[in-house]
Amino acid sequence: MRLVFAGTPEVAVPSLDALLSSRHEVVAVVTRPDAPAGRGKRLTPSPVAQRAEAAGLRVLKPEHPRDPAFVAELTGLAPDCCPVVAYGALVPQHVLDVPRHGWVNLHFSLLPAWRGAAPVQHAVLHGDTETGATTFRLVKEMDAGPVFGTVTDRIGPSDTSGDLLERLSRSGAELLVRTLDEIEDGTARPVPQPEQGISLAPKISVADAELDWSQPAEVLDRVVRGCQPAPGAWTTFRGERFKVASATVTDQSLLPGQIAVTRKAVLVGTGTTALELGRVQPPGKKAMPAADWARGVQLAPDEVLGPR
Template identity: 65%
Template sequence: MKLVFAGTPEVAVPSLDALIASRHEVAAVVTRPDAPAGRGRKLVASPVAQRAEEAGIEVLRPAKPRDPEFLERLAEIAPDCCPVVAYGALLPQVALDVPARGWVNLHFSLLPAWRGAAPVQHAVLAGDEVTGASTFLIERGLDSGPVYGTVTEEIRLGDTSGDLLGRLSVSGAKLLVATMDGIEDGALEARPQPADGVTLAPKITVEDARIDWRAPALRVDRVVRGCSPAPGAWTEFRGERLKVASVRLAAGRSELGPGEVLVQKNTVRVGTGSYEIELGEVQPQGKKRMTAGDWARGARVEAGERLS
């Protein structure tokens, strides 16, 4: 089939690579416009755009996918199908109507669970043991279209959202190619999602990533892992923001109050609503990431001080 691939971030690149290597023709790529990045805030092409240009594939960067010039070019290409991975913009019906076999999205959850922008983060935050990826036909609802196929992935002890998404981007890429093959061969039929089991996964905000030390230690651990690498779990110490990159659950119930810090020779412990946790790596405001021990020594944390 002739394909136009839509995607933007690094997590979409494995799917683009897999489609380029498949029997299908990737005629063009649709991605978000170049965005400012780095200290100089220079415009930088998206990871998908960079990979497409390396492969000599035409790149379309509409400010909005309803822009007339984009729609005209899409119609000229006349793709059979448009696979999508984390494109980052809503597609209007006029664009959905162009490919004969529609737009097929690779979504990183087992639909109808975790519909929305942050399915992997919410799966980690909720303590799910298994998640996966689904391919489905895009319609006007939020990730509600009929499903072509799924692949499952165990959420391992200690997985961050970044770890899990990295694995899903690889297994999902294989699923996406298999879905394209099945659509072309007529071997796949999209099946409606069940009405039961719908959960929503809105974008994780910075405020969502704030640690509540009154919560049980297991919840603190999930917030830290679920918000890694972005937006990053955080707390406050002496009125300044302190990012918490990793923690470890400690044995035994806490003798420390919620947020109370205890600096020992080789560990920095913090009280929660249940067990204590050990801080792994932290990042003070305006500084680089460091071990909790280095931070505590540098800050000269005193007995009884708290993270808030």
């Protein structure tokens, strides 16, 4: 089949690579416009755009997929199908209708669970023990189209959102190719999603990633893992934002927010047992082991993390 692939972030690159190695022909890529990145905030192509350009593919960067010039260009490419992975913009119905086999989306959850922009993050935040990836036909309603296939993955006790997305981006890429093979062969049998079990996964904001030390340790552990690598769990220390990249639940007891430093560990109290901090990032500095941070700040006996 002739394909126009749509995707933007790094997590979509394995799918593009898998399609380039498949029996299908990728004739172009659609991605979001260049965006400011890095300390200099220079306009930078998306990871998918960079990979596509390296492969010599035509790259389309419409401000919105409803733009008439883009619709005309896509129509002229005459794709049989448009596979899409984390593109980042809603595709209107008249554009969904351009390829004869529609748009096939790879979504990183077991639909109908966690429809939305941050499915893996919400799975971790809510304590799910299993996640996965789903291929489905894109429809106007968000993540609601009929399902072609799924793959599953266990959420381990130390898995971060980044860990899971890394794994799912690769197993999902294989699923996407398999789905497109079945569509071309005429053996695909999309199944409507059930009305039961629907949950929503909106984008995680910086405010969502703040650690409330009155919460149970298990809840805070999930916030740390669910918000890693982005937006990054955080608290405050001496009135400034302080990121926590990793932590472990312990059986020690401290007051919420109380800091205790031992020879081997930095502990912080929660609403239940303490968390042992792993890697932290003080304001204006790079991430470092919590023990290194504690040695350098000369903690007072009554200092806490979070508001006093």
